[in-house]
Amino acid sequence: MDCALVVVGAGPGGFDAALEAAALGIETVLVERENLGGTCLNWGCIPTKLFLGASAPLASLADHAKLKLIEYDPESVRVSLPALQNRKRKLIAGTHKAMTQRLKKAGVTLVQGSGRFTAPGVLEVEDAEGGVTSIQYKDAIVATGAGSASFPAIAPDGDAVLDPQQILDLETPPESLVIVGGGAIGIEMGEVFSRLGASITLVEAMDHLLPYEDTEIGGGLAKLLKRDKWALRIGERVASLKTMDGRAVLTMESGETIEADKALVAVGRKPNSAGIGLEAVGCELDSRGFVKTDENLNAAKNIYAVGDVNGIALLAHAATHQGHYVVRRIAGREEQPYAGGVIPACVYGSHEVMRAGLTEAMAVEAGGTVEVSRFQLAANPYAQAQSAGYGFVKAIWINGTLAGISALGHGVSHLVTLAEVLVREKITVDRLDRYVFAHPTLDEGLAEALRAPREAVS
Amino acid sequence: MDCALVVVGAGPGGFDAALEAAALGIETVLVERENLGGTCLNWGCIPTKLFLGASAPLASLADHAKLKLIEYDPESVRVSLPALQNRKRKLIAGTHKAMTQRLKKAGVTLVQGSGRFTAPGVLEVEDAEGGVTSIQYKDAIVATGAGSASFPAIAPDGDAVLDPQQILDLETPPESLVIVGGGAIGIEMGEVFSRLGASITLVEAMDHLLPYEDTEIGGGLAKLLKRDKWALRIGERVASLKTMDGRAVLTMESGETIEADKALVAVGRKPNSAGIGLEAVGCELDSRGFVKTDENLNAAKNIYAVGDVNGIALLAHAATHQGHYVVRRIAGREEQPYAGGVIPACVYGSHEVMRAGLTEAMAVEAGGTVEVSRFQLAANPYAQAQSAGYGFVKAIWINGTLAGISALGHGVSHLVTLAEVLVREKITVDRLDRYVFAHPTLDEGLAEALRAPREAVS
Incomplete structure (x- = not known):
């Protein structure tokens, strides 16, 4: 041929x-x-988003019930995993x-x-x-x-120790789930099974969740997940993980063991x-x-x-x-080198993360005078109306030029392409009024973060 | 002073x-x-968005229950209007x-x-x-x-006939609500009280819902609302509306009467x-x-x-x-005439509407060769994952230049500022790859609509 x-x-x-x-x-x-x-x-984004989408009403009901806006019996609302x-x-x-x-x-x-x-x-x-x-x-x-990547001591066996592909095929939700790896996959799958009733333990060897994201984002997310009753073991290392008598048994380097119905190994690709x-x-x-x-x-x-x-x-x-x-x-239509530029990235769920451009640490690494400005979404009317007035948008500036925007909060994945455009254009505060940020939208949070006072990063 | x-x-x-x-x-x-x-x-956007936000889980539960993904007893989940x-x-x-x-x-x-x-x-x-x-x-x-505007024959009396401000103060949801006016306020308040259990009748004198929006958007929304069991009386005129024995009695020009617990008059400003x-x-x-x-x-x-x-x-x-x-x-910092340009607009709810720039009718009115291109959100993976694969994005072109983007669908208000930026920039299909549309997002629907084949408008 x-x-x-x-x-x-x-x-x-x-x-x-x-x-x-x-x-x-x-x-x-x-x-x-x-x-x-x-x-x-x-075996990735799409089924995960489907699982997150179908289980989202449970999280939303719980959020509104906390504020007494909705009354319901949590036992009476169930996601059917076989139907899903x-x-x-x-x-x-x-x-x-x-x-x-x-x-x-x-x-x-x-x-x-x-x-x-x-x-x-x-x-x-x-x-x-x-x-x-x-x-x-x-x-x-x-x-x-x-x-999926793994290590011999924690190799998924398809029994109680699963890789990200295998966990997406479960027909019965586990009552307890231990996750090795605090990247996007671990966070998103943990959220799915947390909503479906599992108690979640997550171990991340690096010093914050979402190691590729801003430390402030990872730290903020950890607080939110703790509020959702996740057990987080951050900065701790796993010695081994295997199936024993049908259950997942994880042994920490400290010698402590954690047992769960299932384990997910999500340590990279x-x-x-x-x-x-x-x-x-x-x-x-x-x-x-x-x-x-x-x-x-x-x-x-x-x-x-x-x-x-x-x-x-x-x-x-x-x-x-x-x-x-x-x-x-x-096809002979392109002579320039490849310029990926600002690639947007998201983590989905109840508490979302998005980034376009550099994190604070990347900016410091890149050199120059680095400043940050922030806007708390508690002051965003759209976030308030969703009973989700938490999280923040953080802008990163190098020598006065916009170099990145990150956000943590409910629904912030919706901001990512717009944030990317603003970063690619290196928009200045003086020129922000060339766009009209619709009210009330989360989008306004981007403009507010850019307009906020900047503080120097030491 | x-x-x-x-x-x-x-x-x-x-x-x-x-x-x-x-x-x-x-x-x-x-x-x-x-x-x-x-x-x-x-008395406007913010309380309405709060009411929509707090009642959204009910709509979302119902959507997922239709697909059997969630099982629940609708009677067991209630929004507390006093708490709200x-x-x-x-x-x-x-x-x-x-x-x-x-x-x-x-x-x-x-x-x-x-x-x-x-x-x-x-x-x-x-x-x-x-x-x-x-x-x-x-x-x-x-x-x-x-x-709020009104006419003498349908003047709100604060009893059973309410204006948009008065309806936001109800402590008990009506079991039936008749709405005069199919603009943003009528649609949004109708959605709130529909979720809270009211049967909705909406009368709009013009030939489609949301008269300022694209006819295709108004027509598409009407179909969705009918599926939600709204009684729509489009292109029909009201003769009078008043409170009688504590209930709202609306008389159509045809002589037909419609009774309801409450009526909302939302006929403009x-x-x-x-x-x-x-x-x-x-x-x-x-x-x-x-x-x-x-x-x-x-x-x-x-x-x-x-x-x-x-x-x-x-x-x-x-x-x-x-x-x-x-x-x-x-302050002496501006010498140019005011240029509002592309002002974004949204209608919020389960089935949202957004527009940046011209509708098809406005483009035809403006003159030139008008073309449209469309993308059905049924093919958008993010919409599919939300069990909301319906609605569309429609782009309007005049003489080959992008002049407007409208959309109808779940969550499309999140697209509005990005759509505005694309229209303000008169983005061309050749230049779309200068941005990376994150996957999976609704944002991709904008790019797909711009890339779709164009058809001439007669």
């Missing part, structure tokens, strides 16, 4: 790149070993169908199987029955994504870069296994790597953005 | 203008006859206190009473006890806002421009009573009018934006 472009991996990076390439008239073959949509659709699993499967199947149709309509050839580069210009795809298709290509995009013949076409991997790319996302001659597998930003929308760039480049 | 600037009215226009003026070193007196915050805080009224009073009182402190800190003098211009440069303020304070000013800003001596200082009113202003928001020599009272855009954030402009002008 000959083609101009072969794309390996049909997650957000590869799928969108294939469609874009076909739209530009490039003869494209898309290779996928498992499901269209990759981790995001099948059913809906998840239907939703994903429906999306697979729609994606297949889009590929067909666009004229992209889909080849199911595991791709492996055997020589420059040749990718061999082995299907489930062992049949092999050889694809001769001019350009290739590697978009194979990443999977590792690239899917092995076994696909990257060495045969001259690609190099870094010490963690990510594919090295140059400023044009080139991994080797005529080979590009986009998305999680290149390690630049492990987010679905970053993969899509990179994929679009590479296709423009292959 | 002498001052450089007197501001009459402490709603969003006047209050923010007074603070901004004080920040620029202008000696400012703020005059308010009733409560700080105006209609928006006391209590919280409303506390929230507003707390905001009054915070606003008073902000004025004090900024050095703005607050004078309570009804202001009346008696001659150029002189405003007399009469307090509740009849005492009069005479204020000599150099510049004045009229920001007296607007009140009328400016608070009478009795404040505007004629004494040379201001003119238009036929509906709005203060006429020039391109600099000047209503007469040294007199500016901002907010609802000038009739330009009856929205809190438009008032604030105009107030800031006028203060910059008075």
Whole structure:
């Protein structure tokens, strides 16, 4: 089989790149070993958001009941996890169908199987029955994504110790859940099962939750989760985690043990870069296994790597953005180096987190005079009306120029793209009035944070 | 009392203008006859959003129950309207206190009473006890806002026939409510009381709900409300509405009568421009009573009018934006005519509406080649995860340039400021990739609508 472009991996990076390439008239073959949509659709963002969405009314009822605005019996309101699993499967199947149709309509050839580069210009795809298709290509995009990382002492076994993919398949909610890892996945899955009635213990080895986010955000989130009765073990290390007599038994380095019905290991992601013949076409991997790319996302001659597998930003929308760039480049429509710039990031749930641009620590690392300004969402009328007047928006300035905005609070994921635009534009307070921030909205909190007095960071 | 600037009215226009003026070193007196915050805080947006916020879990439970994701007994979950009224009073009182402190800190003098211009440069303020304070000013800003409009045949009596302010004070939810007027206030209050168990009948004389919005938006909303069991009488006219034996009795022009526990009259707003001596200082009113202003928001020599009272855009954030402009002008920092540009607008609730820029009809009226492009939110993963995969985003193009974005759907008010930015920037599809639309978010729906195929409007 000959083609101009072969794309390996049909997650957000590869799928969108294939469609874009076909739209530009490039003869494209898309290779996928498992499901269209990759981790995001099948075992990541989408099912997690569905679980968070369906369980959100429970959290919202509890919040309003605390203020006595709503009266109800918590025992009488239940999320049906089997119904949710059913809906998840239907939703994903429906999306697979729609994606297949889009590929067909666009004229992209889909080849199911595991791709492996055997020589420059040749990718061999082995299907489930062992049949092999050889694809001769001019350009290739590697978009194979990443999977869950773990360590031998805490390796998920699929019994009581689960990885993020396995926990999304539970049909019965655990009564207790211990989570190793305080990143986005641990926080979001903890919130789902907390709402479904589980007592949550979360262990994070770093000194704050969400280690990639602002310490103030991580600290603020920890307070909120403690209020929600989570047991947090921050800055503590796990020695081992295994299933014993059907239950998860976690042993801390201190020797203390914590037992729970189930455990979730969410300690990061590792690239899917092995076994696909990257060495045969001259690609190099870094010490963690990510594919090295140059400023044009080139991994080797005529080979590009986009998305999680290149390690630049492990987010679905970053993969899509990179994929679009590479296709423009292959089509001769792009001569500039790849500029990801300000990539927005969110953590979803009752207490959300969003960031666009730098954290305070990143800004200090970058150098220059760093200042911060803050706005407390307690003073935001929209947040008050949601009975969610807590959290804050924090702006980071370097030498007087806006360099980042982070926020913690109910619904702040809705702010992320607007925040990104403001940071990309390096908006100044003098120019804020060129936009009208609708009232009452959370958006006003962004403007207030930018207008607030700045304080120097030592 | 002498001052450089007197501001009459402490709603969003006047209050923010007074603070901004004080920040620029202008000696400012703020005059308010009733409560700080105006209609928006006391009898408008804020209490309505609080009522919508507190009742939202009921709607959300029902949505998820339809999909069998949540099981509950609807009878066992109740919003306490007395508790809500209590919280409303506390929230507003707390905001009054915070606003008073902000004025004090900024050095703005607050004078309570009804202001009346008696001659150029002189405003007399009469307090509740009849005492009069005479204020000599150099510049004045009229920001007296607007009140509820009605007609003699349907005049609210405060018994069973209520205006939008009176209905916000109910301590017991009606079992049936008839609403005259299908604008934002009618829709939002109808939603509140529908959630609280009332059967809703809504009469709108124009040919679609939300007459200022896109017909497609109004039509789509009508379908959703019918699904929610509202009785809609669109394109029909009311002959009379009055309280009889304690109940509201509405008679249609056809002679048909509709009875309900309560009725809400929400047929528009009328400016608070009478009795404040505007004629004494040379201001003119238009036929509906709005203060006429020039391109600099000047209503007469040294007199500016901002907010609802000038009739330009009856929205809190438009008032604030105009107030800031006028203060910059008075301070000698602004020489350009006022450019409101794209003013965002929302209708809140379970099925929200937002608009930034022109509707299709406005674009056709403006002339040029008009095209529209649409994206159905059923295909937006975030909307799907909220069990709210319905509604759409519609983009309007004139001669190939983006001129407006409207949306209907769950949570679309969160899109409004970002949509405004895209319309103000006249973003092109080629340049969309300069931003990264976070995944999964509703924001992606904006990008999808802009990328969708365009169809010409006849």
